[in-house]
Amino acid sequence: MNETIETLLNHRSIRKFTDKKLTDEQIHTIIKAAQQASTSSYMMAYTIIGITDPDKKAALAEVSGHPHVTQNGHLLIFCADLKRPVAQATSEQYEATRANLENSEHFLVAAIDAALAAQNAAIAAESMGLGMCYLGSIRNNLARTDEILELPKHVIPLFGMAIGTPDHQPELKPRLPISAVYAENEYPAYEEDVAAFDQELADYYESRSTNNRKDTWSEQMIRRFAKPMRMDVTELVQKKGFNKR
Amino acid sequence: MNETIETLLNHRSIRKFTDKKLTDEQIHTIIKAAQQASTSSYMMAYTIIGITDPDKKAALAEVSGHPHVTQNGHLLIFCADLKRPVAQATSEQYEATRANLENSEHFLVAAIDAALAAQNAAIAAESMGLGMCYLGSIRNNLARTDEILELPKHVIPLFGMAIGTPDHQPELKPRLPISAVYAENEYPAYEEDVAAFDQELADYYESRSTNNRKDTWSEQMIRRFAKPMRMDVTELVQKKGFNKR
Structure with a gap:
């Protein structure tokens, strides 16, 4: 088994980090690795925001409800971004692109692009001895998260990622056969x-x-699915110009 | 730079493969690596189908329009799967889960879960010296792809992945700064x-x-977005019980 596969098979989500901050070089390597992931038709339909501002971190932690949103080595927010690919369009050209910008296909494309990039970031971090944890919990109040990040139209936050030096060693969580x-x-x-x-x-x-x-x-x-969750995601997503048709 | 980061930074999509098939052991390692990726609230909301049946491969190649759908070392189809997490529900329990099964939040969750698993599969394959290419093109006719795979309700195909021994060496494709x-x-x-x-x-x-x-x-x-694409994805996705509210 090679080193990379060992890293992949050894993944466990880390939810407790030491105070040690990532270096700029570590962050740079993680983002470069994220960028080299495959992207649908070269769209690179995602944006990553690193959060260092204590007020923004605290506001996001309030949405998320997890202490590791503030206590980590670095915090990344992965966003679906269909704005950048058409940023150079004239207003006439933009109108022509809207059928695609607003359909389910491209909502899917942007979510998948962001997730592929994020998983490369996760693997890069873990290969350096860091730990990480995804934060779907920033969608507990997606409108608020979007407001904290001040994202333009055709850009929405999808999930966060806390990265840092692990301060616990959870057991490997079993997977389905x-x-x-x-x-x-x-x-x-x-x-x-x-x-x-x-x-x-x-x-x-x-x-x-x-x-x-x-x-x-x-x-x-069954217990988890029985309680309607994040039913407001639909509205925010559509308000930002995604998944409308 | 460690070996894993080298693998990540060295990614290029491979679209031409030799005739060499993956071994069962290689496939097993790739799927195990996929399974160990993070998953939202432990849902493992994806299913992977390996295609070896020549008729199914040919049918998928017809949807996709790419020769590497049939000519590869192995072909995987990644599906969003919200059926399995509630497979043990009574019919009364199932009714209670439907608000979640059918909302945008869980459409997103399943797509992201599938993409995280897929990217682990991609990295595992590349770390073994194999090449790979995502196939969003199976969504050129999503209803047909769904029919070929005979997927039940709450399961939809998202994208394919061709894997194999590279038979060309494309240049590294530049990324945005x-x-x-x-x-x-x-x-x-x-x-x-x-x-x-x-x-x-x-x-x-x-x-x-x-x-x-x-x-x-x-x-x-701008050229690509100007032409409405895969506008039928919405309908199939909703027909299969996703993204309805």
Whole structure:
């Protein structure tokens, strides 16, 4: 197994960091790695904002509800950005682009572009011995996050990433059996795999060193999905000119 | 610079592969690496389908229009999957989950989960000396792709990935200056960067060894966005129970 695959297989989300800040060189390397990810039709349809301003960090932590939004080595916010690709358009040209800017296809393109870049950033950070954690929680109040970042039309925040020197070492979190997630030529028949995983996870939750409890994956998911979440994302996304048709 | 960062910075999309098929072990490693990527609230909201059936490959190539959909070492299709997390729900529980299953937030969650997994797969493959290329082109006719793969409700194909032994070595494709994509605390002011990049890219296109032409990035983007594309994605996505509210 090569070093890169070892890094990939060794991922665990880090939610507690030391005070040590990333150096400018580390940040530069992480962003350059993000930029080299594949991008749909060369659109590079994302923007990354690094947050160092304490007021902005505190405001984002309030939306997110997680202490590692302020306590980390660096904080990145990944945004979907369809503004930049057409920034040079005349107003007439811009009108012609709107069908694409506002459709589901390009909402998807921008979200995927941002996620590919982000995962390269995550791997780059982890390869340097840093830890990281995604922050979907900035969508707890997407309109507020958008306001904090003062983003223009056709740009929306998608998720954050806290990076830093790990100050804890969580256990590797189990994943579904490979045959539940991957099959050849057809959609996987995963009933037995999911049942086995539910049992495995029940054992894991009961035995782990911190925060142990009785639970299965399926129960956790059904419970989580039962409560309508972030129903306001739709409105903000459309207001910013995405996913309207 | 460590080996992993070298791999990340050395990425170029490979669109021509030798006949050599991936081994089962290579496929297994690539999928395991994909699975270890971060996942929103542990949903693992994606499924990966490997295509080996020649008829299915040919049908997908017809949608995509690219020869590397059939000519590769292995073909993966990454799907957004919100079905599996609630597969164990009773019909009453399922009804309660629908507000989430069908909202924009969870469309985004599944797309991002799939993309994070895919980028890990890409990096794993490249770290083994393989090449890869994303295939957004399976969305040229998303309803047809969905039909070929016979995917159930709450599962949709998002993009493909051709992997294999490279049979060409394309130049590294330039990226926007880092300051156009990344800024601290505010949205980047990239006007000059984009102008400089347009000039750089014009030089690149004129000088590159194959397929040289006169073009800039901005002109390319405005041209591409001017023609409404994949406007049918919205309908298929909603028909499959995503992004409805």
